[in-house]
Amino acid sequence: xxxxxxxxxxxxxxxxxxxxxxxxxxxxxxxxxxxxxxxxxxxxxxxxxxxxxxxxxxxxxxxxxxxxxxxxxxxxxxxxxxxxxxxxxxxxxxxxxxxxxxxxxxxx
Amino acid sequence: xxxxxxxxxxxxxxxxxxxxxxxxxxxxxxxxxxxxxxxxxxxxxxxxxxxxxxxxxxxxxxxxxxxxxxxxxxxxxxxxxxxxxxxxxxxxxxxxxxxxxxxxxxxxxxxxxx
Numbered sequence: 001x002x003x004x005x006x007x008x009x010x011x012x013x014x015x016x017x018x019x020x021x022x023x024x025x026x027x028x029x030x031x032x033x034x035x036x037x038x039x040x041x042x043x044x045x046x047x048x049x050x051x052x053x054x055x056x057x058x059x060x061x062x063x064x065x066x067x068x069x070x071x072x073x074x075x076x077x078x079x080x081x082x083x084x085x086x087x088x089x090x091x092x093x094x095x096x097x098x099x100x101x102x103x104x105x106x107x108x
Numbered sequence: 109x110x111x112x113x114x115x116x117x118x119x120x121x122x123x124x125x126x127x128x129x130x131x132x133x134x135x136x137x138x139x140x141x142x143x144x145x146x147x148x149x150x151x152x153x154x155x156x157x158x159x160x161x162x163x164x165x166x167x168x169x170x171x172x173x174x175x176x177x178x179x180x181x182x183x184x185x186x187x188x189x190x191x192x193x194x195x196x197x198x199x200x201x202x203x204x205x206x207x208x209x210x211x212x213x214x215x216x217x218x219x220x221x222x
Contacts, residue, residue, distance in 0.1 A: 033207075035208040035209065037153075037209065037212075039153075044202055044212040044213065044214050044215055045153065045202070045212055046212060047210055050208040050210070088152065088153050090155070090208070092208050095158070095166040096155060096166070096167075096169065097155045097158065097166070097207055098155060099145075099152060099153040099154065099155060100152075101152050102152050
């Protein structure tokens with residue numbers, strides 16, 4: 001099973017700042033099948049990034065994904081008020097398809 | 109519009125069973141892999157199971173032998189039969205399109221308690 005580790009656990013930033021979230025896999029993710037999703041309190045998650053770097057439909061271009069193999073990054077170039085949420089990475093290259101524990105981005 | 113709607117959750121005693129459903133619309137269901145994920149109260153996301161368009165199935169070790177994923181392409185509906193439920197299965201269960209969860213449903217709550 002591929003274990004995903006996300007850092008930091010919590011990221012405290014102000015609107016307009018840049019957010020950099022990390023996801024590290026215990027072994028190489030097949031085909032870089034790594035996704036990022038966002039979840040706000042009381043809501044279902046929504047997909048932001050798939051295939052490590054492709055933005056999902058309707059996702060603003062301030063969200064970008066990068067990385068390959070075992071190290072992946074989600075960058076939010078300038079935080080908007082609606083971006084404060086929990087972010088999960090997920091690998092879907094090898095079953096069991098696993099999620100990371102999440103990074104909470106909160107308002108400083 | 110692409111839409112997923114889960115149903116079938118509820119309160120069940122330990123050892124009990126439920127069948128969760130996920131009604132899909134707005135896309136070619138029969139051509140899509142589908143998945144289930146759960147989230148225990150206050151916790152993170154846990155992948156549960158996936159089924160390919162061809163019917164191949166995959167399960168998390170924590171549910172293997174107790175949960176069964178299936179699909180009815182004629183009804184555009186995904187199912188999850190959950191048996192031998194335990195308190196630790198208490199969670200919101202979400203269905204999703206694909207294995208990267210391109211689209212998420214709103215979830216259905218399963219509570220296992222005596």
